[in-house]
Amino acid sequence: MKTIFIFTFTVFSTLFSLGQTTEISNVTLQNYINVHGKKMELNGAGVRTKYFLPMYVSSLYLQDKSSNPNDVLYNVKHKVVQLDIISDFVTKERIEETVKEGFEYFRNSLEIDDEINMFLGVFKDEVVNGDKFQFVAEDTLCRIIKNNNELLVIDNINFQKALFSIWLGNKPINDDLKEEMLGK
Template identity: 30%
Template sequence: MKKKLLCAMFLLVSHSTQAVELKGVALPDVVHLGNSNLVLNGAGVRSKFIFDLYVTALYLNAKKNMATAVLSDLGEKRIAMYFLDDISAANLLYSFDEGIRDNHSATELAAMKEELHKFDVICHRMVRLKAGDVILFDYQIGTGTQVWVNGGLRGTIAGSTFYNTLLKIWLGEKPVQQDLKLKLLGGF
């Protein structure tokens, strides 16, 4: 009886810690960032026309299924982008800029002018991303937004507000892709 109970517990635990896989990309259920273990909140594929561009995943301190709850969360966060196809930094930056403009007023954009410029500089340094490349956008309390490409830190934008600017690309009122927003909010 003990063996059966142990086997059942092992299967339950091993099943709950399995990574999600999308388009051949294994996404861990938990990642460590700063002093926090973040859980996979949701993940999906960004598609444009008939092309799958990247898999993206959202990690939070605790699962949330409402965009307002994610945006008001003051804890550490991570957006991970796993590229499925090659893309130039200019095209990626254009899509980021478009997502940011679509979800912010002219007044809000003017107030973020410095942060947006720093983000543009960081993105232009990437030159070209290839299939298999990974970008991490990490938010850490006291540090701000960090941009990592393939494990190398590309730049940091201080403060707590810019990260939500990025999150709104995927979770704002006018997300880059509505079904991706739902998947990032736990709809897998």
């Protein structure tokens, strides 16, 4: 009887776990994550490449899936962009350069230079293959997490929108990646 119970439990556990993750470029993404008591669902993900080299897997988590970038940027109060570094080509200098490029569009219009400089400080330590960054938006807050350690919290909705616009805005870092993150 005990053997039947263990077998049944194993079968149901295996069936339940199927579909709980998504794999992209050898990175296993959870289909659901819990962020401060809120269940977030994987909306979409893709690989950021530069000079034909894969750099990182970028994924977007939302409470309710959406393919509308303006809705995600301006109406969704809780969202997560996760970057899983998948290349030795990514260094703190290269990621800092990429982030600066992404913010360039907003530097003068939103007056968020102080916040951008604080954010760039997150990359003072070396960035290596296997690192995971999460940018967590909660109302007006933006939490920056590296490898499950919260490094910085910025309370500025304009900074938050500019940060998420790097991937989802009108001038994203990569159009194909934007579409993949929006589940298109």
